[in-house]
Amino acid sequence: MSDAEAIREIARRTVAAWPDLAEGTRTARPKAWGALAAHGVTALRRRLGRPLTEAERRAMWDALWRAAREEPDADR
Secondary structure (H helix, E strand, O other): OOHHHHHHHHHHHHHHHOHHHHHHHHOOOOOHHHHHHHHHHHHHHHHHOOOOOHHHHHHHHHHHHHHHHOOOOOOO
């Protein structure tokens, strides 16, 4: 699995684990995006076993934003 694929997978899992924060991100609820981003960055850091580079953090934010903005069950 490439780094980009791993980041997208962690983003999908984070959104699935925190659907209330994903909904809050879609509806611009204050602090929802920051909390969701923190969960995603923490999960990626845990997987890599080290602090993230700026590029990795930005890639995680991008993947999380895209995953959170998708409507739930859009693929079904």
